[in-house]
Amino acid sequence: MIEMHDVWKRYPNGVEALRGIDVKIEQGEFVYVVGPSGAGKSTFIKLMYREEKPSSGVILINGVNVKRVRDWKIPYLRRNIGVVFQDYKLLPNMTAYENVAFAMEAIEAPRRQIRRRVEEVLELVGLEDRMHALPSQLSGGEQQRVSIARAIVNNPSFLIADEPTGNLDPETSWDIMYLLQEINNRGTTIVMATHNKEIVNTMRQRVIAIEQGVIVRDELQGEYGYED
Numbered sequence: 001m002i003e004m005h006d007v008w009k010r011y012p013n014g015v016e017a018l019r020g021i022d023v024k025i026e027q028g029e030f031v032y033v034v035g036p037s038g039a040g041k042s043t044f045i046k047l048m049y050r051e052e053k054p055s056s057g058v059i060l061i062n063g064v065n066v067k068r069v070r071d072w073k074i075p076y077l078r079r080n081i082g083v084v085f086q087d088y089k090l091l092p093n094m095t096a097y098e099n100v101a102f103a104m105e106a107i108e109a110p111r112r113q114i115r116r117r118v119e120e121v122l123e124l125v126g127l128e129d130r131m132h133a134l135p136s137q138l139s140g141g142e143q144q145r146v147s148i149a150r151a152i153v154n155n156p157s158f159l160i161a162d163e164p165t166g167n168l169d170p171e172t173s174w175d176i177m178y179l180l181q182e183i184n185n186r187g188t189t190i191v192m193a194t195h196n197k198e199i200v201n202t203m204r205q206r207v208i209a210i211e212q213g214v215i216v217r218d219e220l221q222g223e224y225g226y227e228d
Protein backbone atom coordinates (compact mmCIF):
# COMPACT_ATOMS: atom_id res chain seq x y z
CA MET A 1 0.00 0.00 0.00
CA ILE A 2 1.04 3.57 -0.69
CA GLU A 3 -0.12 6.15 1.86
CA MET A 4 0.39 9.91 1.94
CA HIS A 5 -0.63 11.96 4.94
CA ASP A 6 -0.75 15.75 4.60
CA VAL A 7 2.14 15.76 2.12
CA TRP A 8 3.54 19.10 0.94
CA LYS A 9 6.27 19.67 -1.62
CA ARG A 10 7.97 23.03 -1.89
CA TYR A 11 10.82 23.26 -4.41
CA PRO A 12 13.88 25.40 -3.58
CA ASN A 13 12.60 28.15 -5.94
CA GLY A 14 9.53 28.52 -3.69
CA VAL A 15 7.01 26.74 -5.97
CA GLU A 16 4.53 24.72 -3.90
CA ALA A 17 3.96 21.76 -6.21
CA LEU A 18 1.87 19.76 -3.71
CA ARG A 19 -0.23 21.25 -0.93
CA GLY A 20 -1.65 18.80 1.60
CA ILE A 21 -2.03 15.49 -0.23
CA ASP A 22 -3.89 12.68 1.57
CA VAL A 23 -4.25 9.44 -0.33
CA LYS A 24 -4.22 5.65 0.05
CA ILE A 25 -3.54 3.29 -2.81
CA GLU A 26 -4.17 -0.38 -2.02
CA GLN A 27 -2.21 -3.32 -3.34
CA GLY A 28 -3.50 -4.39 -6.75
CA GLU A 29 -5.17 -1.10 -7.74
CA PHE A 30 -4.79 0.58 -11.14
CA VAL A 31 -4.80 4.36 -10.68
CA TYR A 32 -4.66 7.16 -13.25
CA VAL A 33 -3.31 10.54 -12.14
CA VAL A 34 -4.69 13.35 -14.29
CA GLY A 35 -4.73 17.13 -14.22
CA PRO A 36 -3.58 20.20 -16.14
CA SER A 37 0.05 20.82 -17.04
CA GLY A 38 2.01 21.94 -13.98
CA ALA A 39 -0.63 20.64 -11.53
CA GLY A 40 1.84 18.48 -9.62
CA LYS A 41 1.35 15.01 -11.17
CA SER A 42 5.03 14.28 -11.78
CA THR A 43 5.94 15.57 -8.33
CA PHE A 44 3.30 13.28 -6.79
CA ILE A 45 4.81 10.34 -8.66
CA LYS A 46 8.43 11.30 -7.91
CA LEU A 47 7.67 11.28 -4.18
CA MET A 48 6.52 7.66 -4.50
CA TYR A 49 9.83 6.42 -5.85
CA ARG A 50 11.79 8.91 -3.74
CA GLU A 51 13.21 10.89 -6.60
CA GLU A 52 12.03 13.84 -4.50
CA LYS A 53 11.48 14.08 -0.76
CA PRO A 54 8.39 15.68 0.80
CA SER A 55 8.88 19.07 2.50
CA SER A 56 6.44 17.91 5.17
CA GLY A 57 3.99 15.11 5.78
CA VAL A 58 4.41 11.34 5.82
CA ILE A 59 4.70 8.85 2.95
CA LEU A 60 4.48 5.15 3.73
CA ILE A 61 5.30 2.49 1.15
CA ASN A 62 4.13 -0.88 2.48
CA GLY A 63 4.32 0.66 5.93
CA VAL A 64 7.87 2.02 5.54
CA ASN A 65 8.29 5.76 6.06
CA VAL A 66 10.30 6.79 2.99
CA LYS A 67 11.66 9.89 4.67
CA ARG A 68 13.46 7.76 7.26
CA VAL A 69 15.09 5.46 4.71
CA ARG A 70 18.84 6.07 4.65
CA ASP A 71 20.36 6.87 1.28
CA TRP A 72 22.25 3.60 1.03
CA LYS A 73 18.99 1.69 1.49
CA ILE A 74 17.19 3.47 -1.36
CA PRO A 75 18.08 0.79 -3.95
CA TYR A 76 16.30 -1.74 -1.74
CA LEU A 77 13.24 0.52 -1.47
CA ARG A 78 13.27 1.05 -5.23
CA ARG A 79 13.48 -2.69 -5.83
CA ASN A 80 9.86 -2.77 -4.75
CA ILE A 81 8.90 0.03 -7.15
CA GLY A 82 9.38 -0.19 -10.91
CA VAL A 83 9.37 3.09 -12.83
CA VAL A 84 8.50 3.78 -16.47
CA PHE A 85 9.07 7.13 -18.19
CA GLN A 86 7.71 8.87 -21.26
CA ASP A 87 11.17 8.83 -22.89
CA TYR A 88 12.04 5.21 -21.84
CA LYS A 89 15.46 6.13 -20.39
CA LEU A 90 17.20 3.02 -21.76
CA LEU A 91 20.98 2.85 -21.78
CA PRO A 92 21.82 3.42 -25.46
CA ASN A 93 24.90 1.24 -25.69
CA MET A 94 23.27 -1.81 -24.12
CA THR A 95 20.95 -4.30 -25.84
CA ALA A 96 17.35 -4.84 -24.72
CA TYR A 97 18.53 -7.92 -22.81
CA GLU A 98 21.38 -6.03 -21.14
CA ASN A 99 19.16 -3.09 -20.16
CA VAL A 100 16.81 -5.46 -18.34
CA ALA A 101 19.59 -7.61 -16.84
CA PHE A 102 21.28 -4.46 -15.51
CA ALA A 103 18.34 -3.88 -13.14
CA MET A 104 18.87 -7.34 -11.64
CA GLU A 105 22.65 -6.94 -11.46
CA ALA A 106 22.11 -3.68 -9.54
CA ILE A 107 20.48 -5.61 -6.71
CA GLU A 108 23.09 -8.38 -6.96
CA ALA A 109 20.74 -11.12 -8.04
CA PRO A 110 22.44 -14.50 -8.59
CA ARG A 111 23.75 -14.82 -12.14
CA ARG A 112 21.87 -18.01 -13.02
CA GLN A 113 18.58 -16.37 -11.95
CA ILE A 114 19.24 -13.33 -14.12
CA ARG A 115 19.23 -15.11 -17.44
CA ARG A 116 16.07 -17.09 -16.73
CA ARG A 117 14.14 -14.09 -15.39
CA VAL A 118 15.26 -11.62 -18.09
CA GLU A 119 14.19 -14.02 -20.84
CA GLU A 120 10.88 -14.57 -19.04
CA VAL A 121 10.01 -10.85 -18.82
CA LEU A 122 11.15 -10.10 -22.37
CA GLU A 123 8.80 -12.87 -23.49
CA LEU A 124 5.99 -11.41 -21.38
CA VAL A 125 6.38 -8.03 -23.13
CA GLY A 126 6.58 -9.75 -26.54
CA LEU A 127 10.23 -9.00 -27.31
CA GLU A 128 11.86 -12.41 -27.18
CA ASP A 129 12.90 -12.04 -30.85
CA ARG A 130 14.42 -8.58 -30.36
CA MET A 131 16.39 -9.05 -27.18
CA HIS A 132 19.80 -8.52 -28.74
CA ALA A 133 18.82 -5.26 -30.45
CA LEU A 134 20.09 -1.89 -29.27
CA PRO A 135 17.49 0.76 -28.31
CA SER A 136 18.29 2.69 -31.53
CA GLN A 137 17.27 -0.39 -33.52
CA LEU A 138 13.86 -0.58 -31.82
CA SER A 139 10.63 1.36 -32.42
CA GLY A 140 9.26 3.65 -29.71
CA GLY A 141 6.70 1.05 -28.67
CA GLU A 142 9.38 -1.65 -28.51
CA GLN A 143 11.63 0.61 -26.44
CA GLN A 144 8.76 1.21 -24.02
CA ARG A 145 8.27 -2.56 -23.76
CA VAL A 146 11.94 -2.94 -22.81
CA SER A 147 11.54 -0.24 -20.18
CA ILE A 148 8.45 -2.01 -18.79
CA ALA A 149 10.37 -5.31 -18.73
CA ARG A 150 13.17 -3.55 -16.83
CA ALA A 151 10.63 -2.05 -14.39
CA ILE A 152 9.05 -5.41 -13.49
CA VAL A 153 12.06 -7.72 -13.65
CA ASN A 154 12.65 -7.57 -9.88
CA ASN A 155 8.98 -8.34 -9.18
CA PRO A 156 8.05 -5.00 -7.61
CA SER A 157 4.77 -4.45 -5.75
CA PHE A 158 4.31 -1.16 -7.59
CA LEU A 159 4.75 0.06 -11.13
CA ILE A 160 4.84 3.85 -11.38
CA ALA A 161 4.52 5.32 -14.87
CA ASP A 162 4.85 8.98 -15.84
CA GLU A 163 3.14 9.52 -19.22
CA PRO A 164 4.23 6.11 -20.59
CA THR A 165 2.30 6.63 -23.84
CA GLY A 166 3.28 10.29 -24.26
CA ASN A 167 5.60 9.64 -27.23
CA LEU A 168 3.59 6.87 -28.90
CA ASP A 169 0.93 6.81 -31.60
CA PRO A 170 -2.61 5.78 -30.54
CA GLU A 171 -2.36 2.15 -31.66
CA THR A 172 1.00 1.57 -29.99
CA SER A 173 -0.32 3.35 -26.88
CA TRP A 174 -3.14 0.81 -26.67
CA ASP A 175 -0.68 -2.10 -26.99
CA ILE A 176 1.25 -0.65 -24.05
CA MET A 177 -1.99 -0.24 -22.05
CA TYR A 178 -2.96 -3.89 -22.63
CA LEU A 179 0.47 -4.88 -21.40
CA LEU A 180 0.12 -2.72 -18.26
CA GLN A 181 -3.34 -4.19 -17.69
CA GLU A 182 -1.88 -7.70 -17.91
CA ILE A 183 0.82 -6.78 -15.38
CA ASN A 184 -1.88 -5.33 -13.09
CA ASN A 185 -3.94 -8.52 -13.47
CA ARG A 186 -0.94 -10.43 -12.12
CA GLY A 187 -1.11 -8.37 -8.91
CA THR A 188 1.18 -5.36 -9.44
CA THR A 189 -0.25 -2.02 -8.30
CA ILE A 190 -0.06 0.54 -11.12
CA VAL A 191 -0.02 4.33 -10.75
CA MET A 192 0.10 6.16 -14.07
CA ALA A 193 0.15 9.90 -14.76
CA THR A 194 -1.36 10.63 -18.15
CA HIS A 195 -2.84 13.23 -20.49
CA ASN A 196 -4.48 10.50 -22.60
CA LYS A 197 -8.19 11.16 -22.34
CA GLU A 198 -9.25 8.28 -24.58
CA ILE A 199 -7.34 5.70 -22.54
CA VAL A 200 -8.64 6.95 -19.18
CA ASN A 201 -12.24 7.13 -20.40
CA THR A 202 -12.11 3.68 -21.99
CA MET A 203 -10.34 1.79 -19.18
CA ARG A 204 -12.54 3.22 -16.38
CA GLN A 205 -10.19 2.69 -13.45
CA ARG A 206 -9.64 4.82 -10.37
CA VAL A 207 -8.86 8.43 -11.33
CA ILE A 208 -7.11 10.92 -9.06
CA ALA A 209 -7.22 14.48 -10.42
CA ILE A 210 -4.68 17.01 -9.16
CA GLU A 211 -5.01 20.76 -9.70
CA GLN A 212 -2.61 23.32 -8.28
CA GLY A 213 -1.09 20.77 -5.92
CA VAL A 214 -4.37 19.55 -4.44
CA ILE A 215 -6.42 16.38 -5.09
CA VAL A 216 -9.70 17.75 -6.44
CA ARG A 217 -11.27 14.43 -7.47
CA ASP A 218 -10.73 10.77 -6.56
CA GLU A 219 -13.18 8.38 -8.20
CA LEU A 220 -13.37 4.64 -8.75
CA GLN A 221 -14.17 3.99 -12.41
CA GLY A 222 -13.51 7.67 -13.01
CA GLU A 223 -13.25 9.78 -16.14
CA TYR A 224 -10.53 12.01 -17.53
CA GLY A 225 -12.62 15.13 -17.04
CA TYR A 226 -10.58 17.62 -19.12
CA GLU A 227 -10.81 18.65 -22.74
CA ASP A 228 -7.21 18.13 -23.95
Ligand SMILES: Nc1ncnc2c1ncn2[C@@H]1O[C@H](COP(=O)(O)OP(=O)(O)OP(=O)(O)O)[C@@H](O)[C@H]1O
Pocket residue numbers: 011012013015016017035036037038039040041042043044
Ligand atom coordinates in the same frame (compact mmCIF):
# COMPACT_ATOMS: atom_id res chain seq x y z
N1 LIG B 1 12.71 20.58 -9.80
C1 LIG B 1 11.83 21.60 -9.75
N2 LIG B 1 12.19 22.80 -9.27
C2 LIG B 1 11.32 23.81 -9.20
N3 LIG B 1 10.02 23.74 -9.58
C3 LIG B 1 9.59 22.58 -10.06
C4 LIG B 1 10.47 21.44 -10.19
N4 LIG B 1 9.76 20.42 -10.71
C5 LIG B 1 8.51 20.88 -10.91
N5 LIG B 1 8.41 22.17 -10.52
C6 LIG B 1 7.19 23.02 -10.55
O1 LIG B 1 6.22 22.38 -9.74
C7 LIG B 1 4.92 22.48 -10.33
C8 LIG B 1 4.37 21.07 -10.57
O2 LIG B 1 5.17 20.43 -11.58
P1 LIG B 1 4.94 18.93 -12.04
O3 LIG B 1 6.01 18.58 -12.99
O4 LIG B 1 4.77 18.06 -10.83
O5 LIG B 1 3.53 19.05 -12.80
P2 LIG B 1 2.78 18.06 -13.79
O6 LIG B 1 1.36 18.03 -13.36
O7 LIG B 1 3.49 16.76 -13.83
O8 LIG B 1 2.90 18.78 -15.20
P3 LIG B 1 2.96 18.18 -16.71
O9 LIG B 1 1.61 17.59 -16.97
O10 LIG B 1 3.23 19.39 -17.55
O11 LIG B 1 4.05 17.16 -16.72
C9 LIG B 1 5.11 23.31 -11.60
O12 LIG B 1 4.83 24.65 -11.28
C10 LIG B 1 6.58 23.13 -11.92
O13 LIG B 1 7.08 24.25 -12.62
